[in-house]
Amino acid sequence: MLKHTLAAAQTEGHVPSGFATRTGISLKPRYYEDILAQRPEVGFFEIHAENYLSAGGPARYYLDLIRQYYDISVHGVGLSLGGDEPLDVAHLERVAALVERIEPAMFSEHLAWSRHQNSFLNDLLPVPYTPERLQVLCEHVDQVQTRLKRQILIENPSSYVEFHSSAMPETEFIHELAQRTGCGLLLDINNVEVSCFNHGHNPYQYLLDFPMRAVQQIHLAGYALDEHAALALKIDSHDAPVADEVWQLYQYALQRIGDCPTLIERDGQLPELSQLLKEAQQADQIRANAQELRHAN
Incomplete structure (x- = not known):
């Protein structure tokens, strides 16, 4: 199986030297004009690959302008790797044509599936953690890494079942992958917060067990609380500010x-x-504090 290391990716120029110095934010059409006018101090912008696959149009036009000034990270949502x-x-x-054209700092996808036969389901659905599904997922990840000629990142899922x-x-499944x-x-x-809340697990124990040596990017987001279900659920909605407990878990993760x-x-x-820039600055401050503590110890 392909093992395309980060060191090799850096040698090939995929990871710009300034990518890791500041926190990034999601790139959305609402922000195109403001970004170009203000040139905010932000580490990078991340796009969903499937929103930028067209041969032309406004999205591609603005992405080409913005990438002249900022690093770009690509987050895929439609490859259905877990199917x-x-x-x-x-x-x-x-997707490969997009990656080759813009040369993003990183490319990531989900540990999930979203396609069945000729139907595409607009969701990121969970997989069973079995040896058989692990084998299929490994084959799919290898196929993508081989085609993209780079290492990709796989995101831990939010789940409700x-x-x-x-x-x-x-x-353990993610570690094996x-x-x-x-x-x-x-x-x-x-x-981590959403899934552990929904399943009654300890999120700090989850982070303690997680294969941190392989982590190369972190996502922070907000969730919605559905209190009308038979059991209260946290929903990975990405439509709210980062919650306090997520900030606390972030600090703990950086310690590790x-x-x-x-x-x-x-x-x-x-x-x-x-508002997004303020959250990015808050993350930068937490990162700086964590670095000071590590150096002090």
Whole structure:
């Protein structure tokens, strides 16, 4: 299986030297003009790959302008890596063309599936943690890394159900995936909070068990609390500010991992650009404090 290391990616010029120095934010059409007018001090912008696959149009036009001044990270949402069917090669080719054109600092995808036969489901659905599903997922990750000619990052999921058929904990499954394929990991702290709340697990124990050595990017986001369900659920909505408990988990994660490129992820109820920048600055301050503590110890 392909093991495309981060060191190799850096040698090939995929990871700009300034990518890790400041926290990034999601790039949304609402912010295009403000970004170009204000040139805010932000580490990078992250896009969803599937929003930028067209051969032209406003999204591609503004992305080309903005990437002249900022590093870009690409986050895929449609490859359905966790599905038991073969990957959609045509879709992978479109994603590869985007990656080759803009040369992002990092490319990430989800530990999830979203396609069945000829139907695409607009969701990121969970997988059972079995040896059989691990093998399929490893093959799919290898296929993507081979086509993109780079290491990719896989994000831990947010979940609302657990499978009786699962034969191992989520953290062990993710560890095995990283070991077998050489992929990196994207640690979504909000997903940790959401899933652990929904399943009655301890999020700090989850982070203690997580394979931190493979983590190369962190996501922070807000959630929604659904109190009308039979049991209260936290929903990975990305439409609210980062919650206090997520900030606390972030501090704990940095104590274990050291500094790490971080993104403030927002997809709904978009605030003014200045609000996202304030959250990015808050993350930068937490990162700086964590670095001082590590050096002091």
